[in-house]
Amino acid sequence: MKSFKDIFNTDFSVVNSAHARVNLIGEHTDYTGGYVLPSLLNFKTTIQISKNENKKYQVYSEHFNEQINFTDFIKSKNNKWVDYVKGSLFVFYDENKNIPNTHLNIYISSTIPIGRGISSSSALCVAVLKSLNSFFNTEYTEKHIAILAQKVERNYIGVSGGIMDQMVSSIGIHRKAFFLDCLSLKFELIDLPDNWVFCLVDSAVQRNLRDSAYNERYNQLKKAEEYLGTEYLGSIKPGQFDQNKIKDELILKRARHVITENARVLEAKGYILNKDIKSFGKLMNESHQSYSKDFEASTEDVDLIVERSNTSGAEGARLTGGGFGGFTVSLIHKNNYYEWKTNMSKYYDNKNIFEV
DSSP states (O other): OOOHHHHHSSOOSEEEEEEEEEEEEOSSOTTTTOEEEEEEEEEEEEEEEEEOTTSSEEEEETTTTEEEEESSOOOOTTOOTHHHHHHHHHHHHHHOTTSOOOOEEEEEEEOSOTTSSSOHHHHHHHHHHHHHHHHHTOOOOHHHHHHHHHHIIIIIIOOOOOSHHHHHHHHOOTTEEEEEETTTOOEEEEEOOTTEEEEEEEOOOOOOTTTSSHHHHHHHHHHHHHHHTOSOGGGOOGGGOOGGGOOOHHHHHHHHHHHHHHHHHHHHHHHHHTTOHHHHHHHHHHHHHIIIIISOOOOHHHHHHHHHHHHTTOSEEEEOSSSSSSEEEEEEEGGGHHHHHHHHTTTSOGGGEEEO
């Protein structure tokens, strides 16, 4: 394993980290002005920075064992990992036009699995921006860093996502649920239940937000908002949902998922606060069915993991993240954990099963 000094022949002056996340419930509700309930994972990305005296940016990724040097922030034609760093620099300097364009050495190390729907890209952007915030003493709040990180992904990278990933990565605390109103950006940190564990299973189905149907779903939901005459689907309660206004059956299914999912997130928050964890698990199952059937964001392999998890002793299970592969998350009572993991290990490698 190489170190910062091995690569750049100097010591770093700033270091910051940001964690990956698992969304316990609330998929594609963030950019539709609704609610989400994610939590942090132990996986994290760490950024080390120092000033570069050679009038260029030098960025090294430990994961890719690759160093890329550049002098401008023009995005790569082939969507390379370094674009998230370039985008973060571009957004930061655009926000701080009084700060001189200072060349830097940037070292990236990470334990986050890439392309699995637990927000490795947002963690990278947040970690870079936190490091720039420290390096230049700009004193941004964690919330503002999340807003800047979203700008990187939406305006620079071109992924039509919401702000959930950036907010929880920047502000979240491990072993707490992060309830977020994505319209007002008001949030609450809620203790997770002591006697229950959330476990992830890696479906090993690689996903890529740019190549998947994520942006297509985004556009379908915007179309649903046009049909319903609302700026945000998140403002419509299930009892107010006039399905007759949507003439396109596909758009109707997409809207139904988001409107019912928003209601589930609010219920889920109440169940955690009231320690009614079995009811929370039931909502997870309902959420997956909606995500799989109405939103069509699951796969046969993922549906099978969810089914096996529940028959192995989980109280609830669902696909988590943007969809089209990645991880499932399951809720298991600690007394049932050994039996659940033993059963799941018959089907999946132990290295792909772990606790949140």
